[in-house]
Amino acid sequence: MTAPTPTASDTPHPRSILRERRFIRLWCGTTASGLATWALPFILGLAVLDRTLTAAGLGVVLATRTAGFLVAVPISGVLADRYSRRAVVLWAGLAGALASPVIALGLGRSVLLMSLAAAVVGAGQGACRPAFQALTAEVVDADRRQPANAAITLAVRVTTLAAPTATALLAVVLNTWTLLVGTGLLWLLAALLPPQGLRAPAPTADRAPPLKEFGEGVREARRHPWFLAGLAALAAVIFTGYSATGVALPLISRDRYGTEAVLAGALTAYTVGALIGAVLMARWKPRAQGWAALVGLALYGFAPLSLLLPVHPAVVFAAYALAGLGIELFNVPWFTATQREVEPRLLARVSSLDFLISYGLAPVGLAFLAPAIDAFGWQPVLAACALVCFLAPAAAALVPSSRGFSRQERK
Structure with missing residues (x-):
């Protein structure tokens, strides 16, 4: 007698990706960086409403953040392949954590200082993206990367709703300066929470000039x-x-x-x-x-x-x-x-x-x-x-x- 063909319900399912401690740490770090990224424009918008920042100043600060992002993305791609992906996430998150209070320090005083700090925050955001992408491939096995990527992108979408809502609610009890410092704490979580990957850094002898490595x-x-x-x-x-x-x-x-x-x-x-x-x-x-x-x-x-x-x-x-x-x-x-x-x-x-x-x-x-x-x-x-x-x-x-x-x- 031929054995019955197993159905999908008979086949054992692999352990849920949401039960993996290493992935949860990565997911939380990614979510923290997303909350910090999406909250900043709304916090600065509140600064425009309370007249501590002009609309023109808001445009300049956000533009420099975008510029920092675009400059950092290709550089961080090279660094994340050359060194530990976890280390790139750490330093990128620390850059955002240190620069966010500087944005608060410049609020109402110097748009130039705010812009320079925002460029550093944008650079941290840009450095995180390819490093997180590559770190996911190290932390999650191939068979479960699709649900892992779905969970990460789900977090990204939730933050687009949660960040402005949370910002508006917190603004009732906290001032804009405190909210800006709070984004620095989120960047600190993004820096510290992700786990170490499994890949060893490239040997020093194999390293070429950065432009050549990006060309590769x-x-x-x-x-x-x-x-x-x-x-x-x-x-x-x-x-x-x-x-x-x-x-x-x-x-x-x-x-x-x-x-x-x-x-x-x-x-x-x-x-x-x-x-x-x-x-x-x-x-x-x-x-x-x-x-x-x-x-x-x-x-x-x-x-x-x-x-x-x-x-x-x-x-x-x-x-x-x-x-x-x-x-x-x-x-x-x-x-x-x-x-x-x-x-x-x-x-x-x-x-x-x-x-x-x-x-x-x-x-x-x-x-x-x-x-x-x-x-x-x-x-x-x-x-x-x-x-x-x-x-x-x-x-x-x-x-x-x-x-x-x-x-x-x-x-």
């Missing part, structure tokens, strides 16, 4: 056609769809609907959709992961599409919920595939290339969209944004290795 990471990225195609699609969506969210949505909410409630509702719907997507991707592993991820990325096109015509606000909310859902359908397999496919000793450099291009194009797109709207009008620009969001992932899907985000396609 770029060459590694070029070995993976699915990565280049997916990164190009992601950059196109961020350049257009994200810009529509950042520039067009607030203006349309005010001018077409006469209330900021549409802006708040759309952003909340986006976050809720992203939370649902992260929960879904913790367990769902589609056969063609790459194609499923690119379909999810294309869903962002519904966001600018919903702003084209004077539709009911519920349609806008639904479109942004779809966009949020889709971005996590893309993010989780994307991070997991990068950790699986890229040579481990080059992982931080390839991840830094990812963050540099995707995050680097965001402010460029924001600066480009407003003049484009003035020159061509709302509808042509939003239609073009939606079209790019739909077509860029479709073009990436034509690359043969994009089906499973792997050079050796899985059947």
Whole structure:
């Protein structure tokens, strides 16, 4: 008699990633850095409201933070591959912890001092990102990286809701100076909580000049056609769809609907959709992961599409919920595939290339969209944004290795 084929319920499940102490430490450190990152703009916004910081000063401080982030990302990718990833996280978190009180010290006194400190905080944020990405691959075994990445991205989405809410509640009993110092404590947790990875630093004799080492990471990225195609699609969506969210949505909410409630509702719907997507991707592993991820990325096109015509606000909310859902359908397999496919000793450099291009194009797109709207009008620009969001992932899907985000396609 033939033995019955085991079903999914008969197969023993591996221990939940949420029961692993080392991963919980990593998750808490990542969450702390996310809370500090998202809280800072809202705290500085409160400083504008109580007139200890001007709107122009706010713009300068946030711009220097972004500049610090972009400068640090490629450098930290090299350092995280050259030395211990845990050490890079430690020093990046300590930089944020030390610089945050300096921002508070400059509040109401010197925008220059605040800007310099904000650049250091941004550099710490930029250094953390590729190091955390590579450290995850060291702390979590390959079979459980997808749920691990889903748990991390879930934390990121929760912080986007929790940080402004917590900031507003704490502002009732604490002043802006104390809140800024509090972000330094969060950076300290981000520095101290993550566990040590398993990878030994590269031998000193193998170290080349930093620029050459970063170039080695770029060459590694070029070995993976699915990565280049997916990164190009992601950059196109961020350049257009994200810009529509950042520039067009607030203006349309005010001018077409006469209330900021549409802006708040759309952003909340986006976050809720992203939370649902992260929960879904913790367990769902589609056969063609790459194609499923690119379909999810294309869903962002519904966001600018919903702003084209004077539709009911519920349609806008639904479109942004779809966009949020889709971005996590893309993010989780994307991070997991990068950790699986890229040579481990080059992982931080390839991840830094990812963050540099995707995050680097965001402010460029924001600066480009407003003049484009003035020159061509709302509808042509939003239609073009939606079209790019739909077509860029479709073009990436034509690359043969994009089906499973792997050079050796899985059947």
